[in-house]
Amino acid sequence: MVEYQHVTSDMSVYRDGTIKLHGEDGFAGMRKAGRLAAEILDALAEKVVPGVSTEDLDAFVREMTLDGGAVPATLGYRGYTHSCCISINHVVCHGIPSNKVLKDGDIVNIDVTPLLDGWHGDTSRMYLVGDVPLKARRLVDVTYECLMIGIDKAKPGARLGDVGAAIQQHAESFRYGVVREFCGHGLGRLFHDAPEVVHAGRAGTGPELKPGMFMTIEPMINLGRPHVKLLNDGWTAVTRDKSLSAQFEHSIAITEDGNEIFTLSPTGKDKPPY
Numbered sequence: 001m002v003e004y005q006h007v008t009s010d011m012s013v014y015r016d017g018t019i020k021l022h023g024e025d026g027f028a029g030m031r032k033a034g035r036l037a038a039e040i041l042d043a044l045a046e047k048v049v050p051g052v053s054t055e056d057l058d059a060f061v062r063e064m065t066l067d068g069g070a071v072p073a074t075l076g077y078r079g080y081t082h083s084c085c086i087s088i089n090h091v092v093c094h095g096i097p098s099n100k101v102l103k104d105g106d107i108v109n110i111d112v113t114p115l116l117d118g119w120h121g122d123t124s125r126m127y128l129v130g131d132v133p134l135k136a137r138r139l140v141d142v143t144y145e146c147l148m149i150g151i152d153k154a155k156p157g158a159r160l161g162d163v164g165a166a167i168q169q170h171a172e173s174f175r176y177g178v179v180r181e182f183c184g185h186g187l188g189r190l191f192h193d194a195p196e197v198v199h200a201g202r203a204g205t206g207p208e209l210k211p212g213m214f215m216t217i218e219p220m221i222n223l224g225r226p227h228v229k230l231l232n233d234g235w236t237a238v239t240r241d242k243s244l245s246a247q248f249e250h251s252i253a254i255t256e257d258g259n260e261i262f263t264l265s266p267t268g269k270d271k272p273p274y
């Protein structure tokens with residue numbers, strides 16, 4: 001039995017399995033956090049170039065997050081020591097910034113979550129480094145299409161399975177693999193909360209979507225098979241067959257008549273090329 005809980009900003013919230021339903025104060029907080037997150041990804045567009053190290057990009061994210069009056073939610077999260085995740089080529093998610101330098105032809109996902117006034121703005125985008133092969137660019141394009149197709153299904157009265165089924169159908173029509181091991185999630189004042197948003201499934205199943213629900217939709221799509229493995233660092237997930245992987249993520253809310261995307265780019269840089 002799925003339980004829903006109406007919450008306000010003055011209530012304590014816990015990860016207790018309930019799906020939180022937020023009011024206008026929550027929407028206001030998420031708009032500010034989501035806007036800052038999107039502005040950070042916008043500013044990165046000119047910095048993701050051949051020769052830059054991922055630790056330099058991480059430092060830029062940290063500085064811009066702090067300048068915006070927020071803190072990076074990943075910094076110190078379960079022992080993680082960086083301000084964002086940067087996942088290159090066959091890295092599916094949770095790539096750790098390092099002295100590794102980006103090279104011509106790479107595709108890169110950067111995932112940021114500023115925590116602003118108690119609210120989490122969680123979003124990620126793909127970046128094309130230099131001259132990227134057509135095969136990789138097509139994967140990035142289709143992954144963005146998967147995100148937006150999934151968001152289009154997220155409306156009151158729909159089921160969570162409708163979102164996953166639409167994403168899976170589109171990705172598999174290109175013979176791409178849809179990652180199951182990692183998924184979207186509820187969020188708000190908690191970084192990760194119920195429900196889990198799996199990017200594959202059967203339409204008409206899962207919890208009903210209700211106004212006030214906040215969640216991320218963040219499909220991870222592989223050029224090859226869907227299977228992933230975790231590296232020894234305990235964070236980095238890679239494709240088992242070493243095929244390329246791409247991901248986009250938005251934080252959204254279910255509204256009375258559809259949905260609201262909190263993390264849209266204010267300058268139209270939602271998908272490459274930028």
